[in-house]
Amino acid sequence: MVMETTSPAIDKIRCDACPVMCYIKPGAAGACDRYANHEGKLVRVDPHVILERTVSHGGKLVPFSRTEDWDGKIVHEPSTFVTAIGAGTTYPDYKPAPFIVSAEVDGVDMVTVVTEGIFSYCxxxxxxxxxxxxxxxxxxxxxxxxxxxxxxxxxxxxxxxxxxxxxxxxxxxxxxxxxxxxxxxxxxxxxxxxxxxxxxxxxxxxxxxxxxxxxxxxERMRVGCGSATIGMFAKQWHGKVDEVVVVDDHITGVLSEHQAGKLLDIADTGIKMKGRRSTPGRYFQVADPGTGWGGTDISDPLAILGPFDAKEAKAGLTMLMVSTTGEHSSYYVLDETLKPVETEMPADLKFSVERIQENCEPALCTVLFMAGAGGSLRAGVTDNPVRLTRSVKDALTRVT
Known part of the structure; x- marks a missing residue:
């Protein structure tokens, strides 16, 4: 499968497993980390792994055997699974795959082709x-x-x-x-x-x-958009505060205007929001995106409010402003000029903010590897690659 050729450089071995054609010096591995120069010989770096048999067989190749009856599945799943880990590779596959394992199941020839396929562009x-x-x-x-x-x-x-x-x-x-x-x-x-x-x-x-x-x-993901937060916690705010604004870069929610507030008979407060009104109690673009409250660029939540309507607002009206993660929150009371004045938050509202935080999932990073193996891998298996592709689609061939 892999030729050993002495290069012009002393003691180096040339590997022809792929078109890179590495010259590998003693004690070093090639660019793919699959082949190395061990005392002048080209060797595979990792042992060939056989699932469920690696301990007793030391990771070496073991033969297939199947005696149990067919369970009705379209594709047989052998109890001993020959992986490609440590199998080595030839890419592009102008040569046969490193391992081709045959077996017979109910009189039907089964062939397992194993190659440690390279992901071309991932x-x-x-x-x-x-x-x-x-x-x-x-x-x-x-x-x-x-x-x-x-x-x-x-x-x-x-x-x-x-x-x-x-x-x-x-x-x-x-x-x-x-x-x-x-x-x-x-x-x-x-x-x-x-x-x-x-x-x-x-x-x-x-x-x-x-x-x-x-x-x-x-620390945490948002519990939902501002509107969703209103829907989840409106009952817990009912009777404890006159108005709630949940600041969110996507949809900022306003309790008194929101359908949840209407169903609870929460009175209008005369609040005026900046941004673009979507539907009652739901506002887009109250601020620019940023790293402040609710994913906006604001550090002062009052910046998204206009003057309260004197026909509906009254001195002493209370208002909670909170972000969708509960990370930011403030409590206000309207003064005689109908301007919000920040005041110490009551304990029951602090509890509701903590409840928002509790309902947020932990913030994490998720990494999804996306890759495609080169089409020439099929050439190590068949003379007509497209028929292999079709057999995979028809569930006659399994690719893992």
């Missing part, structure tokens, strides 16, 4: 649980100053990044390609990576860990 999708503004969509994401991806469309309560891919791996400078590859490897191996976003924030991302945005560790 990428990673990163889900970052945060309301904080990381940067505009399509903004370039950088690692070590090099472009490695971009900001993509956000999901509910989370910001999304798309990293890697052919353009960044091979379409730019050599440094850009190396940094992109290192970033993908680190993220996929659950290591922390610091990313910066053009026109936005710096964020430390690590799979399964809270994101750190501009040096601040995120």
């Amino acid at each position: 990428g990673i999708k990163v889900k970052i649980d945060t309301d904080r503004y990381l940067g505009p969509e399509t903004a370039t994401v950088r690692a070590q100053g090099e472009a490695v991806g971009h900001v993509t469309t956000s999901e509910y309560g989370s910001q999304m990044l798309s990293l890697g891919g052919v353009h960044h791996l091979t379409g730019g400078s050599k440094k850009e390609g190396r940094v992109t590859c290192d970033t993908l490897m680190d993220l996929a191996n659950c290591k922390a990576v610091e990313l910066t976003i053009d026109g936005g924030a710096s964020v430390v991302v690590q799979a399964g860990q809270p994101p750190i945005v501009n040096g601040v560790k995120e």
Whole structure:
């Protein structure tokens, strides 16, 4: 399968498993980390792993055997599964796969073809649980100053990044390609990576860990948008406060105008909101995106309010303003001029803010590896690759 050829460089071995054709010096591995030069011989680095049999057989290849009756499944699942881990690879597959294991099941020939397939051009999708503004969509994401991806469309309560891919791996400078590859490897191996976003924030991302945005560790996802928060907690606010505003970059909720408030017969308060009114009690674009209250750019929640309507508002009216994570909250009482004055929050309202926090899921980073194996891998299995593809679609062939 793999030839050993002495290179012009002394003591180096040339590997022909793939078109890179590495010259490997003694004690070193090739670019793929699958083959190495061990005392002048080309060897596979990792043992070939057989699931459920690795302990008793030391990770060596064991033969297939099947005696039990067919259970009715379209595809047989052998109790001994020959993995590709440590199998080595040939890519593109102008040669047969490293391992081809045959067996007979109920008189039907079964063939298992094993190759440690290379992912040609891979990428990673990163889900970052945060309301904080990381940067505009399509903004370039950088690692070590090099472009490695971009900001993509956000999901509910989370910001999304798309990293890697052919353009960044091979379409730019050599440094850009190396940094992109290192970033993908680190993220996929659950290591922390610091990313910066053009026109936005710096964020430390690590799979399964809270994101750190501009040096601040995120604690929780939002419980829902401002409108959803009103719907969930309106009953708990009824009779304890006259007005509640849940600040949110997506949909800011106003209790007295919201359908939940109407069903509870909460009186109009004369509150006036900035932004674009969507439906009663629901407002878009009350502020610009940012890292402040509810994912907006404000640090003073009163900035999203206009003057109270004197026909409906009255001195002494109480108002709670809170973010969708409960991270920010303030309590106000209208003075004689109908201006909100911040006052110490009553205990029962503090409890409701804590209840919002309790109902928020922990903020985490999720890393999804996206990859495609090169089409030529099929050539190590069949002379007509498209028929293999069709057999996979028909569930006659299983690819793992």
